[in-house]
Amino acid sequence: MENPFKFGTIVEEEYFTDRIEEVAYIRHFVESANHLILISPRRFGKSSVVAKALSQSGRKNITVNLQQVTSVADMSAKLLREFFKVHPLERIRHLIAHFRIIPTLSTNPLTGSMDVSFQPGVDASILLEDVMELIEKTHSREDRIIIVLDEFQEILDLDPRLDKKLRAIMQKQEHVNYILLGSQESMMTDIFERKKSPFYHFGEMMRLGKLPREDFHRYLSERLKPQFSDQCNELANRILNYTACHPYYSQQLAANVWNVSVLQPEKEDALEAAINHIVISHSLDYERLWANFKRTNKWILQSLAKNSALQTKEYPTSTIYSALKRMQKDGYVIYSDHYEIEDPFFKEWILRGI
Numbered sequence: 001m002e003n004p005f006k007f008g009t010i011v012e013e014e015y016f017t018d019r020i021e022e023v024a025y026i027r028h029f030v031e032s033a034n035h036l037i038l039i040s041p042r043r044f045g046k047s048s049v050v051a052k053a054l055s056q057s058g059r060k061n062i063t064v065n066l067q068q069v070t071s072v073a074d075m076s077a078k079l080l081r082e083f084f085k086v087h088p089l090e091r092i093r094h095l096i097a098h099f100r101i102i103p104t105l106s107t108n109p110l111t112g113s114m115d116v117s118f119q120p121g122v123d124a125s126i127l128l129e130d131v132m133e134l135i136e137k138t139h140s141r142e143d144r145i146i147i148v149l150d151e152f153q154e155i156l157d158l159d160p161r162l163d164k165k166l167r168a169i170m171q172k173q174e175h176v177n178y179i180l181l182g183s184q185e186s187m188m189t190d191i192f193e194r195k196k197s198p199f200y201h202f203g204e205m206m207r208l209g210k211l212p213r214e215d216f217h218r219y220l221s222e223r224l225k226p227q228f229s230d231q232c233n234e235l236a237n238r239i240l241n242y243t244a245c246h247p248y249y250s251q252q253l254a255a256n257v258w259n260v261s262v263l264q265p266e267k268e269d270a271l272e273a274a275i276n277h278i279v280i281s282h283s284l285d286y287e288r289l290w291a292n293f294k295r296t297n298k299w300i301l302q303s304l305a306k307n308s309a310l311q312t313k314e315y316p317t318s319t320i321y322s323a324l325k326r327m328q329k330d331g332y333v334i335y336s337d338h339y340e341i342e343d344p345f346f347k348e349w350i351l352r353g354i
């Protein structure tokens with residue numbers, strides 16, 4: 001039997017659980033003329049929940065992940081490439097002819113999809129304007145398209161005035177709805193809630209939490225059952241206690257527990273063996289990470305790992321607090337109702353070293 005758990009990619013169909021209200025809420029947006037902003041720490045399930053709502057709605061959509069974009073020209077090329085997946089070139093060729101800068105198009109023989117590139121050195125904001133205008137023109141009020149921009153906070157890094165330019169372009173569009181996803185809470189709130197930001201109050205803001213424990217427990221235990229029979233309930237509980245219900249790490253741990261029980265049936269405690277395996281296989285990365293942390297950060301991470309108070313005579317509270325905020329921004333620490341280390345296996349690695 002194949003491993004019934006999946007992590008690291010967008011999860012769909014039988015790998016996707018719960019989020020019923022969230023999917024319904026996003027669908028409601030997708031069917032209106034409004035824009036949606038969705039925020040959560042990374043790997044909580046934003047991309048998955050949006051993909052689900054979009055596939056249910058049947059609306060035309062394109063997605064570009066700004067983390068995988070290297071410049072404004074590259075962003076324009078990727079938008080156009082995705083657009084070709086929705087609208088075949090033959091039907092929009094006449095519109096491309098109006099581009100001020102004509103892209104080079106070629107069919108990728110391996111994937112069959114269209115590769116798009118622009119000559120280097122051209123004015124990238126013209127490219128972006130032309131691509132966006134094409135998307136707008138191809139659609140209508142009755143047939144809006146949805147553009148999903150994942151890891152949207154990256155616009156601040158891509159080009160210093162990109163937020164202004166992009167907002168000006170969007171201002172003129174009436175046939176496009178946007179779903180903007182981000183995993184850096186502070187940058188995202190800065191973009192959408194700072195009065196002077198071009199994206200101030202651009203759309204409805206929604207935050208995604210962890211998966212509800214009861215549902216996630218049912219999901220895990222049903223899937224563990226073929227391999228663990230009557231132990232599956234307890235095992236699901238132990239997994240969720242260990243990962244604090246984090247969607248990604250829970251699936252990762254469950255997948256490893258499954259592997260241990262199939263490949264090393266002699267192990268008495270599959271969970272312990274799985275944790276050990278994950279910590280050891282990541283230890284090189286953890287060592288590298290750790291070596292680059294400042295002393296204050298190391299102290300904070302150790303305190304969080306031990307669940308001890310974040311108070312010491314050694315550092316002023318303000319220093320601790322700003323270091324904590326910084327680590328939250330970088331994704332090492334997350335806050336739901338308290339601060340915790342994002343990766344439970346990194347936490348384990350830290351505890352083992354104390």
Ligand SMILES: Nc1ncnc2c1ncn2[C@@H]1O[C@H](COP(=O)(O)OP(=O)(O)O)[C@@H](O)[C@H]1O
Binds near residue numbers: 007017041042046
């Ligand atoms: N609804 C869900 N049901 C089950 N697992 C999920 C769900 N949402 C997320 N996950 C787990 O979390 C991982 C990360 O999800 P993803 O959608 O890529 O998150 P994000 O876009 O927030 O980084 C998935 O690969 C999967 O293992």
Ligand SMILES: [Mg+2]
Binds near residue numbers: 043046047048150
């Ligand atoms: Mg994502």
